[in-house]
Amino acid sequence: MSNSNLKHLERIKENIDKSADLSPEEKSNSMKHIEEWYAEDQAWGTFINKLAQISPKVEAILAELGLI
Template structure:
């Protein structure tokens, strides 16, 4: 997810009149975790591709490419 989009979501969470403070806090924690996981997957993906181009097919078969 593009960084700009993540920032838009964070802003919407903070500005929400519907979410409780606890919901806002929990949502922000989850969002940060998902962003970190997404970055980690990108790093792993790229590193495995450096090991072998075969990983392109493996990722494709898994629906990850």
């Protein structure tokens, strides 16, 4: 995850937490979804890095696709 995306994610979490319009349940559900998305994003990055390590040819394919 890029630093700018991480900063946006932190701002979203802070504002959800501070919101007077959301119930505790809505806040909790929102935070769970954010954490799930973050974990999936990290896993995807790990997966792409592992694929890229297999061969320079695989790395070139991933680069052509804009994944690395």
